[in-house]
Amino acid sequence: MSTRNMSPVKVDMPSQEPLIRAKNFKEVTHGYTEEMALEEAARCLQCKHKPCIQGCPVNVQIPDFIRLILERDYQAANEKILETNVLPAVCGRVCPQENQCEKYCVRGIKGESVAIGRLERFVADYVRDNTELKPEKYKMNGNKVAVVGSGPAGLSCAGDLARMGYEVTMYESLPEGGGVLVYGIPEFRLPNHIVRHEVRQLRAKGVVLERNMVVGRSITIDELFDKHGFEAVFVGSGAGLPVFLGIPGENAVGVYSANEYLTRSNLMRAYDSRYDTPIRHSKNVAVVGGGNVAMDSARTALRLGGENVHIVYRRSFDEMPARSEEVHHAQEEGVIFENLTNPIAVKMGQQGEVIGLTCIRMELGEPDDSGRRRPVPVPGSEFDIDVDTVVIAVGTNPNPLIKSTTKGLEVTDWGGIVTDESGATSRPGIFAGGDAVTGAATVISAAGAGKVAAAAIDKYIQEKNA
């Protein structure tokens, strides 16, 4: 084993120059080379009590897989990660590591924590690029399970069930599998081919993906049980219903929900001139919100030709829910941050088009329910930002379609499906997980919920048929 690396900082990850990458859709970061990965892996102290693991929602065996990197057994490292996380190439790129695994790393006390996410990404990319896909189907046990939605929750539930021998069919309303990973998170942060590889791998192993099938419309959950012989259904339909601000002028031409903006650009590839779906290529854009979705929208706007792209966020950098790496990347690329600022009206021109966004400055007052200090408006501080496009990225809720077409499925007042800790809903045989249950959260928590539900579904079917 190589000697320990006591550098207080992470091995840097190579990336495109900020001002160049801000004009293309290629991936921002290049990932570690083998040498870099070995160097970074050597920073791990292999702590006996493994504190980092408690920070990972699915308990990836972090020191174990890092040790396997040092042993240059990348295949085994990959398998170690896959024991608990089915999407390492994705999670290594998009997990908010600073709030999860890396937050608890002891190296983080006096310096930077071990770059767990980057190492996870390295392993997954290395194995994907250097091994042949073996389309070996799992042995089927003859029991059928349907999965609604092919986002991280659906993919991980389907993957686990297929491995246990279930015949799994995933129903997806969009033309591609992957959920937010393909329609929301942009190419420059998570290249599509990575998600496609995950989906292809599942299909090669026997999982069926039915695209363009809107459950509740093209087929109902009751039909899945009664007509198609499924013994259980997992609902991983996400939280795709956009929230608007309700401010005057919000219906002006040029006001998008982030979902619309990103779907046009990512799923429908509007940024690529070979595709027909149109999108505005604006010079001056305001994006309202401070999460990953807002950062992705702002950085997409830059890449579509934006010159002055503003983030309008009502709190400060400290409260920003986006991954810190994304905020940092957005700053480097030239996104203008209007923090402690709230939009109050969209200004409309003669033709009903956006000609500006009127905002008001905020200051932080007393903490609210979430424990964050509540922003309150500063009287008389209104001002206008000169923009022709506004993107609203202030949140999403679960879509009501499944609930409204499935009798006896209990949901919360904001539309989240009610489940117990195993993912079981109020209707026997129907399980749920991911954003559809929790509201907008993270890739790894959704994938984790899919995994938990897969185990519960297995138990449910075993007991039912015993």
Add this chain to the structure above:
Amino acid sequence: MYRIVRKEKLNANVTRMSIDAPHVAVHANVGQFIMFRVYEFGERVPLTIAGVDREAGTVDIIFQTIGKSTRLLAEKEAGDTIYGFVGPLGQPSELEGYDRALVIGGGVGTAIAFPSAVKLNRLGTKVDVIAGFKNKDIVFLEDEFRAASENLYVMTDDGSYGEEGFVTNKLKQLLDAGEKYDLVVAIGPIPMMKAVVAMTKEKEMKTLVSLNPIMVDGTGMCGGCRVQIGGQTKFACVDGPEFDGFMVDFDDLARRNRSYLSEEEDRDHACRLQIAAEQFDHDDPVQNKE
């Protein structure tokens, strides 16, 4: 891939097709729509379900060639396949329980209104139809409408067929003559629907309209199709596309539908501009007649 089973030209710009899509056919109801995609690089475009054969598993669409996507679709032949066909989306129409209904269609809206007339007729409602076209050459579905209605009034802008004038001229005539309907269904260009609603509102005749905002997903995910209904924001793809005409903010809809004019122009200049211009001149009774 979805196979085109039948294709028929209704006039130079309007085509009817039957698509092999059993899942859509099984669940489809009047008032709902599908979204098609001709090829991998194509847009998702909404079209109303114009008819269904559940046994054969086919769904009919009737569409006007407007821009690139509808042109590419119109170029396909029976036996060819298209890349995407999703549905049925939206809410079914509520047409039960009416004694006498008036169905008004303008231009390609006539096609969209056609299944409502058929369904009302089947439910035992007495149906009158006003169908408006630019001229004789583009009149379509005449026999089908006649079979489904008590009275069919075909209107052409230039009087080259049926009666001369806009659908609103005929509507005014009927209302002035004291005809009573407990349901009006009006489907066509926005200015037409707006003008119809202005007249039926005076008589407090319940009026359903079908809205056609720009859509991306058709499942409630993008909010691009948001419309103002009685001062509230609704998503036409999940809450509609049919709404109570008295509640609709037509000006907001008209404005939002111009969103991509310049982008679409760049892309598909000649074809679209010409047709859209013709359509707008002729289908706007308010601008053109008064």
